[in-house]
Amino acid sequence: MTRLECTWITDIVAAFAPPGGPGLAPGTLEVDYLLVFRRVGREATRRAAFGLRIAVWVVALSPILLGRGMRTFSRLRPCEQTALLGQLLAHRLFAFRELTLLLKFVAAIALLGTDSVRERSGYDLQAATSVQTGTGARHHLPLVPASEPARMPSEPPGELV
């Protein structure tokens, strides 16, 4: 990969979840997007690795391809970058939306593959599930981090309230 491509990759993939945004926002440099992109490319078939690279070019040049002036993705302001990704993901042209989705896949792997970010996502909490069961009772499961030993099936199920 060229240095230009590496810059594009970092700019594009990071723009899915910019630092300082609401919700789950990574800190600056908390996530190594380029490393993850490289690894996914290495593990993938040749065809998919090629597709990933094409995706970078298409998104990088999308402002030009979409007639928004002679600027690459990297030249857009951060808010414009993120807005553009949203548009590409919902684009009526299959190629635009699928290639952008490939890069979103990389972004998701990088983000949630970073332990500190994953912890903040709350995914690993054993949810206090408030599920209406068939009998109308509310079924609660304990709110415990999944890293702690879970109950064995022989133990009683979560309390019914």
Place this chain on the structure above:
Amino acid sequence: MTRLVDDADFVVIGTGAGGATAARVLSAAGHSVIMVEEGPSLGKQARARGLLDAMSQSVRDFATVATEGIAPIPLLQGRCVGGSTAINSGIIWRTPADVRLAWRRDYGLDDLVGPGLDRAFDVIEEELGVATVESSVMGGNGHLMAHAADLLGLPGRPMRRNVPGCRGRARCLQGCPEGARQSMDVAYVPRALESGARLHTLCRARRVLFRGSRATGVEGVALDACTRKPIGKFRFSAHRAVILAAGAIHTPLLLLQSGLRRNVGDGFQAHPGVAVLGRFREQVGMGYGASQAYEVPLRDRDMKLESISLPPELLATRIPGAGATWQQNLARLNHFAQWCAIIRMETRGRVRRGLFGGPRVHYRPTHRDVERLKQAASLLARMLLTAGAEEVYPGISGVRSVMTEAAQADEILAAPLRQRDFHLMASHHFASAKASNDARHGVVAPDLGVHGAQGLYVMDASALPSNMGVNPQHTIMGVVMQAAERLAS
């Protein structure tokens, strides 16, 4: 380059559902057996939680092997000891009666799907500790689906799985950290080893060797554990038979590379799956519970609905948008439920050898298949909304990306959708080296021996003559168990 040489009565290629079962039966009967596996052997400590490491270790090419064409369908396959059983959810289904009937009638497989199959199922279920998912490990995702099925009067039930002592870690895809799932690396490969079988990992078979029409062995390359590049060669001789069990994508490749062509790769089938996400006000807790726990089999509609808890990386990819809206949802991953439908598609494709030696899979869903997809996605969206989802994300291009009312699910039925509008994935593959008593239509005979060759057998999903509409591992194992028992005697 090093050169590895070994010999045994039987050489088995692949250690998944088919290969491990064959090796277990043959070695228990006192035969010498060599198991050859392209992937590594992964103990439970080695299985990573993060998707990047986990998939690199155990999933072939990071799940990027896909069908040909403008809208490729990823074909998930395990590549490690245990094959796809080492990344699957352990769902166990006996072959449905209508499928057995069709295989007898259309392919003459009376012996394989007769009463002997039920006996094999009994043995396997006992050995793998098959049981119904207990309520305590159903998780919010499974419980919610049960609730939705209840409300809509759908015939749902907790799944039967081969995961005794499941603690609900929701990590079937990455590899059970408890070693509870009785995948082949945990169950039958160790049993075969105990009976004296030998296992060569990181060895990719390239072709079957013949003397005349008799298979005499296999040759291939040994791979480096990190780079997966060839570092040596191997040649394993088989005194009695070579058994191909490399899965429905790679077994036909091996046959083609070995000069066998007739019907090979033709008639490939699958169960592509479509998934729909819903976000609830309450926490659902997809990170806790059996990865797959509850199902709604709708065989008359060629679909089966399942709860499916995905690793957060995959879940996040499916949540629409970028930037603030996406990030806000990522901070609430715990509130998502995801259910999928596997479709028994009627279409048949073919597996061929590609430019660089890898597979080329031609597979195009028919109009009827796409209608099934629409019906399934619409029903899933309706179920999620009925169960109380605040927002449902069907993930289908051409329909609204966020649904908030049950009536909106009908838009999926009305929209003029094509296959490319869905995001599909197929992890059940079949019929690329079909069994049939008629050599004009099949690759292997009802004893799973390759037509026109001696000492060469196909014992994996490729030999099943069609898809079934239910999860295939049990059928593969049951069919192979019987064929291997006959071969052993």
